[in-house]
Amino acid sequence: MPGLDALPFPLPTVQQVIFILIAGMTVTGALITALAPNLFHNALGLVLAFFGVAGVYVLLEAEFLAVSQVLIYVGAIATLITFAIMLTRGMMFGRTSSTNRLMLSTAIISALFFLVLTGLLVNVAWPEIGAELAGSEQMIADLGEMFVTTYLVPFELMALLLLAALAGAILLARD
Amino acid sequence: MQHWSTTLTNFFVGLGLPEPVAMAIAFIIGATALAIFAPTLALGLIWITRKIISRIQDRIGPNRVGPYGLFQTVADAAKLLSKEDISPTDADRVAYNLAPILSVFGVIMSTAVIAFAPGIIGADLHVGVLFLVALGSLGILSALMAGWSSNNKYALLAGFRVIAQLLSYEIPMVLAMLGPVLLAGSMRLQALSEFQSLEIAGFNIGLGWTAFIMPAVFLIYFISALAEGEQTPFDLLEAESELIAGFHIEYSGMKFAMFFLAQFLNSFFLGGIAVMLFLGGWQGPFVDQLPILGVVYFLGKAMLVYAVTQWIKGTFPRVRIDQMMAFAWKVLVPMVLALILWQMIALKLPAPTWVQYAAILIGNLGALALIVVILNRHLSKEEIRTKRAFEPTSLIGTMQPAPPSPGN
Numbered sequence: 001m002p003g004l005d006a007l008p009f010p011l012p013t014v015q016q017v018i019f020i021l022i023a024g025m026t027v028t029g030a031l032i033t034a035l036a037p038n039l040f041h042n043a044l045g046l047v048l049a050f051f052g053v054a055g056v057y058v059l060l061e062a063e064f065l066a067v068s069q070v071l072i073y074v075g076a077i078a079t080l081i082t083f084a085i086m087l088t089r090g091m092m093f094g095r096t097s098s099t100n101r102l103m104l105s106t107a108i109i110s111a112l113f114f115l116v117l118t119g120l121l122v123n124v125a126w127p128e129i130g131a132e133l134a135g136s137e138q139m140i141a142d143l144g145e146m147f148v149t150t151y152l153v154p155f156e157l158m159a160l161l162l163l164a165a166l167a168g169a170i171l172l173a174r175d
Numbered sequence: 176m177q178h179w180s181t182t183l184t185n186f187f188v189g190l191g192l193p194e195p196v197a198m199a200i201a202f203i204i205g206a207t208a209l210a211i212f213a214p215t216l217a218l219g220l221i222w223i224t225r226k227i228i229s230r231i232q233d234r235i236g237p238n239r240v241g242p243y244g245l246f247q248t249v250a251d252a253a254k255l256l257s258k259e260d261i262s263p264t265d266a267d268r269v270a271y272n273l274a275p276i277l278s279v280f281g282v283i284m285s286t287a288v289i290a291f292a293p294g295i296i297g298a299d300l301h302v303g304v305l306f307l308v309a310l311g312s313l314g315i316l317s318a319l320m321a322g323w324s325s326n327n328k329y330a331l332l333a334g335f336r337v338i339a340q341l342l343s344y345e346i347p348m349v350l351a352m353l354g355p356v357l358l359a360g361s362m363r364l365q366a367l368s369e370f371q372s373l374e375i376a377g378f379n380i381g382l383g384w385t386a387f388i389m390p391a392v393f394l395i396y397f398i399s400a401l402a403e404g405e406q407t408p409f410d411l412l413e414a415e416s417e418l419i420a421g422f423h424i425e426y427s428g429m430k431f432a433m434f435f436l437a438q439f440l441n442s443f444f445l446g447g448i449a450v451m452l453f454l455g456g457w458q459g460p461f462v463d464q465l466p467i468l469g470v471v472y473f474l475g476k477a478m479l480v481y482a483v484t485q486w487i488k489g490t491f492p493r494v495r496i497d498q499m500m501a502f503a504w505k506v507l508v509p510m511v512l513a514l515i516l517w518q519m520i521a522l523k524l525p526a527p528t529w530v531q532y533a534a535i536l537i538g539n540l541g542a543l544a545l546i547v548v549i550l551n552r553h554l555s556k557e558e559i560r561t562k563r564a565f566e567p568t569s570l571i572g573t574m575q576p577a578p579p580s581p582g583n
C-alpha cells in the first residue's frame with residue numbers, strides 16, 4: 001500500500017490503537033464513577049475502570065498483575081463497595097447526589113495526588129521499549145520470593161491490617 | 176507439543192498470506208470455534224441433565240423431538256426466543272440488560288484457558304488458574320447487577336444470598352486449587368495436565384492424578400464447586416421447587432435463558448477445572464502418541480464429573496442457608512488451610528519425592544477421618560437437641576433423654 005506511506009503523520013500501530021481504546025474505556029469508567037447521579041452506577045463505573053486498568057496491564061505483558069487486578073479489585077473491592085452502598089443508603093429510592101460538602105477538600109487532595117503521579121511519571125527511569133523482560137513464569141516466582149524475603153515486613157503488616165479490619169468488622173456486626 | 180495457533184498460522188502462511196494476517200485469521204478461527212463450542216455444549220448438557228434426572232425419578236424424560244429427545248433443548252430455545260422480552264417498570268435499563276450478558280461472558284471466557292489436549296488450549300497463560308478464579312468474580316457481579324436492577328425486593332434479597340454463598344465458597348475453592356498448583360509448581364493449566372502423567376515401564380498410562388495424592392483437597396474443591404455452580408445441595412438461592420426464581424425472577428425470554436446457559440456451562444467448566452487440576456486433565460493411555468486423543472479423555476472425564484453432579488442433584492436434599500454458611504466457614508476453610516499448610520511442610524521435607532507424597536496422602540486421609548468423626552459427633556448432638564426442642568412439654572415436666580439415634 002504505497003499511499004499510506006505518503007501520509008503527513010505516522011500511522012498508529014495496532015498496540016497504540018488498542019491502548020487508546022482501553023484508555024478510553026478506563027477514562028469513561030472513571031468519569032461515570034465521579035459524575036453519574038446514581039450511586040450504583042458509580043460503583044459499576046468503578047468496575048469498568050478497574051477492567052480498563054487490567055487491560056493496560058495485559059498490554060504491558062503483566063498478566064499476573066492483570067488477573068490479580070480483576071480478582072482483587074473487581075471481585076473483592078468493587079463487590080464490597082457495592083455492598084456498602086446498598087446496605088447503607090436508601091438507594092432503592094430515587095437519586096443521590098454525587099457531590100457533597102467535602103467537595104473542595106477532595107478536589108485538593110485529588111489534585112495533589114495527581115501532581116505526585118505526574119512527578120513519578122516524569123522522574124522514574126522507565127525501561128526502554130524492547131528491553132528484555134524476565135521469563136514470565138519466573139517473574140511470579142521472583143515476586144513470591146520477594147514477598148517472603150525483601151518485603152517481608154510490609155507483607156506481614158498488610159496481613160496484620162487485614163486481620164484488624166476483619167476483627168473490627170466482626171465487632172461492628174455483633175453490636 | 177506444537178501449539179494449535181502455530182500449526183494454523185503455518186498453514187495460512189503456506190497458502191501465501193503474510194504472517195501477521197495469517198496469525199490474526201488463525202486466532203479468529205480459534206476464538207470463534209471456542210465461542211460456538213460453549214453454547215453447543217450447553218444443549219448437550221441440558222439434555223444429559225434431563226435424562227439423568229428423569230432416570231432417577233423413574234421417568235423417561237424428553238423423547239419426542241429428535242432421536243432420544245436430543246433436540247428438545249433446541250425447541251425450548253426457540254420458544255424462549257419467541258417470548259416477549261419484559262422489562263419491569265423503573266428497572267435500571269443499563270444494569271438490567273448487561274447482567275445476563277456479563278454472566279455468560281464470564282463463563283465463556285474460561286474456555287480460553289482450558290487445556291483440551293497437548294497443544295490444544297486457547298491461550299496457555301502462565302497465570303491460568305488465577306485467571307479462572309478471577310472470572311468467577313464476574314458471576315458475582317452479574318448476580319448483584321441483576322438483583323439490584325430488577326427493581327424487585329425479592330430479587331435484591333436473592334442477589335445478596337447468592338453473593339454471600341459465592342463469596343463464602345470461593346475461599347475454600349481457591350485454597351483447594353492451590354494444592355495441585357503447589358505440587359506441580361506452576362499455574363499454567365497445560366503444565367498441570369502434563370504433571371499428572373504416570374510412566375510404568377516407559378509407557379505413560381496417565382494415571383498420576385493429584386486426586387490420588389490429595390483426596391481430601393479434591394473433595395473440598397468438588398463440594399465448593401457444587402456451591403459455586405449453584406448446584407444441589409447448594410441450590411437454595413434458586414430452590415426451583417419452593418421459592419421464586421431468585422435474583423433472575425424478573426427476567427423473561429432470552430435473557431432468562433442466558434442465566435440458565437451460564438449456570439449449566441459454569442457447572443460443567445467447574446467440573447472441567449476439577450479434571451484439569453485433580454483428575455489428570457487430558458492424560459490417558461496413548462495420549463503421547465496421538466495427542467488428539469486428549470480431547471476425548473478430557474471431555475469424557477469432564478462429562479463424567481458433570482454426570483455425578485447431576486446425580487447429586489437428583490438425589491440430595493437441599494441444605495439450609497445457615498447450615499451452608501457454617502459448613503463453609505467452620506469445616507471447609509479450616510480443613511483446607513490445615514491441609515495446605517501440611518502440604519507445604521511435606522514438600523519441604525528433606526526426603527525423596529514419594530515420601531513427600533505419602534506424607535501428603537496420610538495428612539489428607541487423617542484430616543478426612545478427623546472431620547468425619549467431629550461432624551458425626553456434632554450432628555448427633557444436634558439431632559438430640561432438635562428432637563428435644565420439638566418434644567411437647569408436659570406439666571409434670573421432666574424431659575426424657577432422647578432415644579439414641581439409629582446412626583450411632
